[in-house]
Amino acid sequence: MADIISEYEDRLPPKIIEDVRNSIAKGISETKLKKLLEATCEEYKNSRVAPGESVGLIAAESIGEPGTQMTLNTFHFAGVAEMNVTLGLPRIIEILDGRKELDNPMMEIYLKKPFATGKKIEDLRHLALQIKETKLKDIATEFTINIADLTIEVKLDKDKMKEIDLTTGKVLDAISKQLKGYNLRDNKDSIVLKARSKEDSFNDSYKTKEKIKEINVKGIKGIFQVLPVKREEEFVIITAGSNLADILQLEEVDAYRTTTNNLFEIEHVLGIEAARQAIINEILKVIESQGLNVDVRHIMLVADTMCVSGTVKGITRYGVVSEKSSVLARASFETPIKHIINAALVGEVDNLDSVVENVMINQAIPIGTGLPGLTVKAPQKAAKEK
Amino acid sequence: MKKPKFKVDKHTLTPKHLKLGEKEKAQLLERYHVTSKELPKIQKTDSAIKELEAKPGDIVKIIRKSPTAGDAVFYRVVSDV
Incomplete structure (x- = not known):
């Protein structure tokens, strides 16, 4: 059987x-x-879809119509903490445009066994603090420049440091790794920096003072907020800010389930196919959160289109549209004059194979019954007789 | 940090990638009446195919988990850039 x-x-x-x-x-x-x-x-x-069915058009309608009912606001994260989440139409636009800089980058960090169960809340909190990026300005109370001998003094907030498990030694290490050409001295409650070169001017000192404020003394770069959340049976850390490559290196993290909402990071770390899946997941997440319903097939088609070229391309004139072979099709989307002039300069030929071009010149479009063409083989004899 | 190396293909987002042999490649192109140029692309530097040692022009078979079809097979040609 x-x-x-x-x-x-x-x-x-x-x-x-x-x-x-x-x-x-x-x-x-x-x-x-x-x-x-x-x-x-x-x-x-x-x-199955019939050959010649205009699936792209149907997908556009199917996503566009519920799109009119979506909210325009960004919302706060459910309940705790002042974490922002982009939802609704702005998020959809963000995904489909393939934007590199997101309004609210976020990560969902899954954890390995002893942490995920949340039996030791202390450990969990400790880990969360490990991940969160701490800059020098977050633990300093004052930055001062001594004009006479051109030294920079950074007063440290000991209480805050204790809270996140930092010692002055660790801070010194972090600074010396990221700042070259300065001698560091531990002065009990403060750190004193002095330039090694003699030609240091006041201007340079001022610039350095501004620079060291941003030095990363602890945690993972780009993660500026952490929030442990219980999801079903396990604890998950949600972060504002995203840095997939570095988070996956952490020992406590379940690297195989951890994700981010930044498609380009996913593409870079996990490859184009993972990015395609992420596009689908992200769009579905928005649509479902709004209580709407769109068939996955439409979303899969859009995601496929964005990923054909091997990298994530947005549906903009710089992305997917610029890949079209037809000049007229490109011109019909945005900035027509630019496209037509450029095409004229290099002598591009338009074969009128696709839809928009044919709509423009009032011809039957190659969709549905317009798709099959006729080829006639002219008899050789008739041609000769003429 | 001592940790076993992170394997890209084990991540829940990444589907299985396989490299096609010459014979399978010819069969595929024959079956769909396409040239390898017309297939969707995957960059040769893509992290998911690092271990396949694929050269430009090779075809990668991708077995996706699809909510509509169970397993869906997809093909990408390794591109130069």
């Missing part, structure tokens, strides 16, 4: 075969099973 089903593996997708397998009665006769599978094949064939 199993062989009969496996014969159909070429003609039916695995999910349907699985469904058939689960729903047939026990001891079904071979002829009946064959009949059933044939009927399934027929049904499957009929339910």
Whole structure:
């Protein structure tokens, strides 16, 4: 019986075969099973998209219509802490435009066993503090420049340092790693920096003073807020700010489930296919959070389009549209004059293979019944007689 | 930090990537009546195919988990850039 089903593996997708397998009665006769599978094949064939169907247009309509009902606001994160989340239309636009700088980059960090169960809340909090980026200005109370001998003094807030488990030694290490050409001295409650070179001017000191404020003394760069949250049975750390590459290196993190909402980081760290999946997940997340319903197939089509070229490209005139081969199609989207002039300069040819070009010049468009063309082979004789 | 190296293909977002042999490649192009130029691309520096040692022009078979079809097979040609 199993062989009969496996014969159909070429003609039916695995999910349907699985469904058939689960729903047939026990001891079904071979002829009946064959009949059933044939009927399934027929049904499957009929339910597929017809060749020449304008799927892109349908996808655009299907995403666009519920888009009109979406909220325009960004919302605060449910309940705790003042964490912002971009939702609704702005987020959809952000994803589809393929923007590199997000309004609210976020990560969901899953944890390995002892941390995920949350039995030791202390450990969890400790880990969260490990991840959060601390800059020098966050633990300093005062930055002063001594004009006479051109030294910079940084007064440290000991209480704050104790809270996040930092010592002056660690701070000194971090500064010396990231700042070259300065001698550091530990002065009990403060750190004193002095330039090694003699030619240091007041101006330079001032610049350095501003620079050291941003030095990362602890945590992972780019993560400016952390929030441990209980999700179903385990604890997850949600962050504002994103740095996937560095977070995945942490020992306590379950690297295989941790994600970010920054598509370009995903593309860079996990590859284009992961980015495609992330686009789908992110769009679905927005649509579902608004209580709307869009078939995944439309979203998969959009995600596929954004990823064909091997990198994530937004649906903008610089992204997907610039890849089109037809001049007129590109011109019809945005900035038509620029495209037409450039095409004229290099003598581009438009073969009128696609839809928009043909709409422009009032011809039947290659969609549905307009798709098949006729090729006539002129008889050789007739040509000669003329 | 001592930690076993992070494996890209084990991440929940990354589907399985396989490199096609010459024979399979020819069969695929024959079956869909396409040239390898017409296939979607994947960069040769893509982190998901680092271990496949794919050269430009190779075809990568990708087995995605799809909510509509169970497993969906997709092909990408390794591009130069």
